[in-house]
Amino acid sequence: MFEFEPAMLAPIAGAIALVFAGYLAFRILRQPAGTARMRELSDIIYRGAMTFLNKEYRVMVVYAVIVALILALVVNYPTAIAFVVGAFFSALAGNVGMRVATKSNARTAEAARKSIGKGLKVGFSSGAVMGMCVVGLGLLGVSIFYFLFGNPEIIVGFGFGASSIAIFARVGGGIYTKSADMGADLVGKVEAKIPEDDPRNPAVIADNVGDNVGDVAGMGADLFESYVGSIIAAMVIGFMGVTVGGVALGQTDAVVLPMLLAAVGIFCSIVATFFVRTGKGAGIKVLHMALNKGVFGSAFLMAAASFFLIWFFVGAIEIFYALLAGLIAGILIGISAEYYTENRFSPVKSIAVSSQTGPATNIISGFSVGMLSTVVPIIALSVAILVAYYFAALYGIAIAAVGMLSTLGITLATDTYGPVADNAAGIAEMAKMGKTTRVRAERLDAVGNTTAAIGKGFAIGSAALTALALFFAYTQAVNIQTLNIMDPKVIVGIFIGGMLPFLFCALTMRAVGKGASLIVGEVRRQFRTIPGLMKGKAKPDYNRCIGISTSAALKNMALPAALAILSPIVVGLILGVEALGGLLVGSIVTGLLLAITLANAGGAWDNAKKYIEEGHLGGKGSETHAASVIGDTVGDPFKDTSGPSLNILIKLMSMAALLFVPLLLKVWGG
């Protein structure tokens, strides 16, 4: 007779998430996409994004085949298969999410024509498709391999596949989006003095495409990796045997629990999507509140549900405290990001004020805000780590990461909503939709900017905790009981690991700089050579700019990606497993700190500019505003390329270390 295994809940929840995503997508696509001009614009963006993805896939497939062969040779076949499936699922989630996002922008703008509440609904639903695809495919993948092999070490291959896609998606997407954005702004806004999103600007569509490939596909792959990584780390540590409160957990219980928590998280997220709604004439605050209701509501539901789950399933309530620590830390990190990047609060205002003495003081002030914003997240994470460890040792730290990411279905929905609303505002502007609609679309966009900043903070915090959990899983897998900092190899590992995020940022920033200058050249060329363009009588060649951004991204993503994948393996082979442990810790520490600094400085500069544009300190067109535009531009690659890419760097390195444990043990014995 068929007996229901609790673990079955995981694939079921995954499948339900996918069905729900399908339902949402179906509902969105039934919405009207507006006028011919709107559909045309949306279509160019859609095709531009797909062109980029397809080209990116070609690079990824070559890479995946090579890595799969290596894995089959030095690790084992099942891991190689898991790797390929992980890569495929991550790419699939990104692809579907982005298709829907690019189909939703015009529909969001059109819905905003009726009411702001309807606009929010379409935009948010489109984000929810992404969120549900990520958690659905993530949990489904992990649970399939669990049922096939039972051994979490093979599922690491699935995580590594996801990580590999993530590094290409984040770095490639990040370079793409900011090359286009900076290029468009530097010539359009600064030189030609035409407004943002002006259809005469040849790079404007590339910029809109960039929002999708960077902030939708990139963010999705990033969090797919975190989500899967946290579950796998907890499973690997659980597999080694867990003792909580003096009582040993059953091995199966310890391995299955993370999947069950994720399953419960999916249900909570689905329920919470229905909290996100608002009336007709909602202002920014009300919109914001609506999204917050979803995020906090799901966290609250998750806390309650996981209490009962842990109580009945494993009976060790200590694990619940560990989970709660992660959940609360995640929320605190998000709130801190909001405080440092929202123009209601003093940090952003201080940047705006310092813009009065020019761009240099604006930059210094923003940089200082970014660095200051590391304090709260570090303390929140530190407390979460200590609490989680106190209650449930290393397993507790991994469970804290699972807790932080359990409601990803909805947090990712609010993140993805950001670029959709941004695109909607762009289309409203370019298709000349009338003032009321444009104001509504801009309002939706403004809220999206905040949720994006919070989402970034959350992505960073969860990445650090996941990477840490993976690091601990690595130490368990290589069977290190103590990793002594006083061993100079370990300290050298920490130094090198600490340096890698700096090198990685340097490379990604340089790539954006190069890409942007190519776009600048092309936009200048079109302004000069296409007659009637500036008068709006001729159309610019949007596709040239899309092509340039695409090739800049593809060309320049290889080196940082190689660095991330090869460094841990090389250091592990040359200096040994302890040095590699040091490298992971070093990279997590500086990666986390730099990522927070860059993300929040970038967000704060952006909103300082918006604050001035609202009419403060001289408003648009003033010297102060010009200074703030420069800070905003500097912040572009900070917050959208280098900063977020660091999330992947630290997770990918931990994942690579964990995956290549068999090879390392062959070389170093163990």
Added chain:
Amino acid sequence: MFEFEPAMLAPIAGAIALVFAGYLAFRILRQPAGTARMRELSDIIYRGAMTFLNKEYRVMVVYAVIVALILALVVNYPTAIAFVVGAFFSALAGNVGMRVATKSNARTAEAARKSIGKGLKVGFSSGAVMGMCVVGLGLLGVSIFYFLFGNPEIIVGFGFGASSIAIFARVGGGIYTKSADMGADLVGKVEAKIPEDDPRNPAVIADNVGDNVGDVAGMGADLFESYVGSIIAAMVIGFMGVTVGGVALGQTDAVVLPMLLAAVGIFCSIVATFFVRTGKGAGIKVLHMALNKGVFGSAFLMAAASFFLIWFFVGAIEIFYALLAGLIAGILIGISAEYYTENRFSPVKSIAVSSQTGPATNIISGFSVGMLSTVVPIIALSVAILVAYYFAALYGIAIAAVGMLSTLGITLATDTYGPVADNAAGIAEMAKMGKTTRVRAERLDAVGNTTAAIGKGFAIGSAALTALALFFAYTQAVNIQTLNIMDPKVIVGIFIGGMLPFLFCALTMRAVGKGASLIVGEVRRQFRTIPGLMKGKAKPDYNRCIGISTSAALKNMALPAALAILSPIVVGLILGVEALGGLLVGSIVTGLLLAITLANAGGAWDNAKKYIEEGHLGGKGSETHAASVIGDTVGDPFKDTSGPSLNILIKLMSMAALLFVPLLLKVWGG
């Protein structure tokens, strides 16, 4: 009968250094100080600098009395005495060095009137006074306490005294100098479009004073601390017992050797000062070569002399390899800093090129160069650590730091030469000394900029190695044999320690921003209210600006200083000695990386501007030049306030940890 102890060589060498410093100072003061106008300018700078120092001393004395009382209560009396003497010696070295430097600026300009070689001689001699005072008083102090108490743990008090002065000098001096510099530039160069060093600018003298209090007194205190710290760390580790190549060193030998190496280093430095000379019509390259001859010559002499010293005194040549590793790493770090900040090489040129698309791309490009420049120093340090440890374990790492700093007498001379030449160029400009002299003075200044950049790289590298040696000394003193990263308290310590440099930078940058905006207000006020000022018919009120910078510095240095001193103690008391160990490592890693990034980005921006001013890419007055000026201004607090202050932060925290070991052991047992 009196028997000569080898250790006696240390105080003798210290005394000789002081005598040599006295001789050089005497020779400088006999030089003519030029016209009445030159003497007047030099005198205002001298008095401004002294005013600042005297006010700073008042704060320091209060602080020193409180700390001495605490030390007497929780540690012991001799340590408290050593602390007071350490603070006094460091302040004395800074005071004498700065007096001579401020007396030398006009004399350097006047000597340059005769020939560039004479200018170099006066400027460099003045730097050498500082160098010799630092090494002389440093080694004298350490050896006096060695002879008095024999126990290196008491000498730690001397080091902590030096550290305490250093944090005030670096942070206070750094805030002072950049508030004045940025304030002067933002109104003078950017708004009023008057040239740099224009006597009509009310903040110009404050700026010149700042060069002295920041780059002379600040740098001197910084390296005094590194110098003393490296010797003490080696002595503490030596005191615990050292085994090299399977043979145990005599305890006395292990404790005395670091002092002897320092003594030999002093002799090598004195000899090498005579290598620094050049002919009459020397260009920048020849001037540069002359200074390099001194630096490399002394390193070469030191390598040879220490080989024989180690061979005959302890007979364990392995120690020599450790020393050599440090010496070579120091040189490599200096060369790397030169590569990334000199406008002959591609990094600076790439920043200049990216200025063509505006300030934003200039900033991003400079930031990326700064981060990229961390790679070589990290690898050089890593190799030095591994080599030194391989040959002589933890003692080897401390000896590597001693080796790196052994020729400080001359490296500090070339550093201090920088601000003297800078002031000389300013005086030549303000006193309208004629074109030939001004060109010569500017050439001397340009070479000084490079040596300052190299000096900063060297200061950072030596600070990191010294802090690491102090960290190891700390672990020995609390008797930790393994410091396990997998202990969550240790990892939390690393996180918090890693965050502190970010917080510290944020605070110091914000302080500069505040100070600069006060200066901006004052300069604008004087331009507006003093009739005839802009036409050169009335004199500005220089002293108001000096007063504003002084009070901004004194007010804002307390919080960062308190942070540096209290964090290790608080973390040690709350989370334990292991967490404190983690904190030290975390702070060293991120402190080192941030310090290199900030110093080299700042230096590179500065020289990219100079490169454009030489006539490239449109030259002075072009849009490209304007963009590069903004980068240069952003770089000001990066390279001269926040970056260098991090050196002190990491050393001071290690020193505080080491000093409060008795208290920590009382609380935590051990």
